[in-house]
Amino acid sequence: MASTGKRNGRRAGKERVAGPSCPTRIDPLAALRGPDDPAWDVYLTGTVFLDIVFTGLDSAPVRGTESWARGMGSSPGGVANMATALARLGLRTSLAAAFGDDHYGEYCWDALEQGEGIDLSPSRTIPGWHSPVTVSMAYEGERTMVSHGHEPPPEEQPGHPSPATALKQRPPGADLPPCPPPARAAVASLTPGRSAPWIARAAREGTRIFGDVGWDDTGAWDLAGLHDLRHCEAFLPNAAEAMRYTGTDTPRAAAHALAEHVPVVVVTLGAEGAYAVDRRTGETASVPAIEVEALDPTGAGDVFVAGFVTGSLAGWPLADRLAFAGLTAALSVQEFGGSLSAPGWAEIAAWWRRVQSVDSQNPSALTRHAFLTDLVPKDAARPWPLRRAVPTIGFGGTA
Incomplete structure (x- = not known):
C-alpha cells in the first residue's frame, strides 16, 4: 500500500515521537542492534477501525430495550491494536493501512503517528472513503462487536482502470503493499484459501513472519488452505x-x-493461559493466565501477540516469552479500548514492583516473572494509568 506522502499537510512517517503514552522508553533490542539492521523491527498491514467501546454492562442488550453502559471509550482499533502494543514495548513499528479523510481517520492517524510514534509512511489517506467503525460491548468477561466498513479502493495510476472498475477486477490481496519495507519481523493475519504475496517476499528477504488467524467462516477448517503458513516462523x-x-x-x-x-506454535487458552511448542529446540512451555478484573477484553489477543513477538526478537527463552505475552495481555484488559489499553514499560515495572511487595505472594509467580528484574526501569517516571481511550474524540484538538 503506497503512501500519499502527506496527511493534512503533515508528512507521513516523520521522525519517531515518544508520545505522552511512553514516558519511560525502553529498547528491548538495544543489545542486538547494529549499523546494518533494517529500519523497522516489525511491519504490519491491515484495516484500522475507529473503536467505540461500551463497558459496565450488567448483561447482554435485550432486543427491544435500551441498555445504559457505565463506561465508554474511543480509540483506534483493528490492526492498530497490535501496532500500538508493539510500539509501546519499544519496537520500531511500521504500519501500512488505509485511512479515511473524515474526522475518525484524522483522529486515528494522529493517535498512531503523533501519539505512539508509529511509522505510517506505507499508509495512505483516501478522499471520500469513510473510516471503518466497530462498536464493542463488554460484559460478563467477554465482548460482542458490530462493525461496518468498505474495502479501500486501489490507488489510481495513469493508464489503469478507474478505482471503481479496478476494485471489481482486483484479485484477492491486491490492496496489500507490493513490497513491504525491510523489517526484522512481520505479523500477518492468515486468510483461509488466500495467499498474500507480500508475506512470501518478506520471508525471502529474511523477515521473520508471525502468523495469526481468525475464525473460518466457511467451516472448512482445512490447514492446507492456510497457504502462507509455510512462510511463518x-x-x-x-x-x-x-x-x-x-x-x-x-x-x-x-x-x-x-x-x-x-x-513455533503458541496456543492461547483464554483464562487458562497459553501453551507453546518450539520444534527447533524441543522446548515446551505452559503459563497460567494472570488473574485480573477484566474491564474490556477488546484487543487482548493482539497485545498477547505483541508481547510474544517482542520476546522472540529479543531472544528470550520460550517460557519467558509466553509469560511476558500473558502479562501484557492481562494488563491491557484492565483499561478501556483495544489499542490504547496496551501497557508500556512503566506499567509493567509498576506491576512487577507491586507483585514483589506483596508478602503473601505465590513464590512460583515471582519465579515465573523473574526475568523482568533486569528489564524494567528502576525509576519509572510515572505509574499507570497512562494515555488511554476517551469517551468521544475531539477533546483538546485531538481530532
Missing part, C-alpha cells in the same frame, strides 16, 4: 481454532500437531 491461534484445524481433542495435542507444519 511462529503461528498463534487460540485453542478452538487450533483444535479445529488439526482435528484434535486438546489444545496441547493441537499445538504438537501444528508444530509439524511451523517451527
Whole structure:
C-alpha cells in the first residue's frame, strides 16, 4: 500500500515521537542492534477501525430495550491494536493501512503517528472513503462487536482502470503493499484459501513472519488452505481454532500437531493461559493466565501477540516469552479500548514492583516473572494509568 506522502499537510512517517503514552522508553533490542539492521523491527498491514467501546454492562442488550453502559471509550482499533502494543514495548513499528479523510481517520492517524510514534509512511489517506467503525460491548468477561466498513479502493495510476472498475477486477490481496519495507519481523493475519504475496517476499528477504488467524467462516477448517503458513516462523491461534484445524481433542495435542507444519506454535487458552511448542529446540512451555478484573477484553489477543513477538526478537527463552505475552495481555484488559489499553514499560515495572511487595505472594509467580528484574526501569517516571481511550474524540484538538 503506497503512501500519499502527506496527511493534512503533515508528512507521513516523520521522525519517531515518544508520545505522552511512553514516558519511560525502553529498547528491548538495544543489545542486538547494529549499523546494518533494517529500519523497522516489525511491519504490519491491515484495516484500522475507529473503536467505540461500551463497558459496565450488567448483561447482554435485550432486543427491544435500551441498555445504559457505565463506561465508554474511543480509540483506534483493528490492526492498530497490535501496532500500538508493539510500539509501546519499544519496537520500531511500521504500519501500512488505509485511512479515511473524515474526522475518525484524522483522529486515528494522529493517535498512531503523533501519539505512539508509529511509522505510517506505507499508509495512505483516501478522499471520500469513510473510516471503518466497530462498536464493542463488554460484559460478563467477554465482548460482542458490530462493525461496518468498505474495502479501500486501489490507488489510481495513469493508464489503469478507474478505482471503481479496478476494485471489481482486483484479485484477492491486491490492496496489500507490493513490497513491504525491510523489517526484522512481520505479523500477518492468515486468510483461509488466500495467499498474500507480500508475506512470501518478506520471508525471502529474511523477515521473520508471525502468523495469526481468525475464525473460518466457511467451516472448512482445512490447514492446507492456510497457504502462507509455510512462510511463518511462529503461528498463534487460540485453542478452538487450533483444535479445529488439526482435528484434535486438546489444545496441547493441537499445538504438537501444528508444530509439524511451523517451527513455533503458541496456543492461547483464554483464562487458562497459553501453551507453546518450539520444534527447533524441543522446548515446551505452559503459563497460567494472570488473574485480573477484566474491564474490556477488546484487543487482548493482539497485545498477547505483541508481547510474544517482542520476546522472540529479543531472544528470550520460550517460557519467558509466553509469560511476558500473558502479562501484557492481562494488563491491557484492565483499561478501556483495544489499542490504547496496551501497557508500556512503566506499567509493567509498576506491576512487577507491586507483585514483589506483596508478602503473601505465590513464590512460583515471582519465579515465573523473574526475568523482568533486569528489564524494567528502576525509576519509572510515572505509574499507570497512562494515555488511554476517551469517551468521544475531539477533546483538546485531538481530532
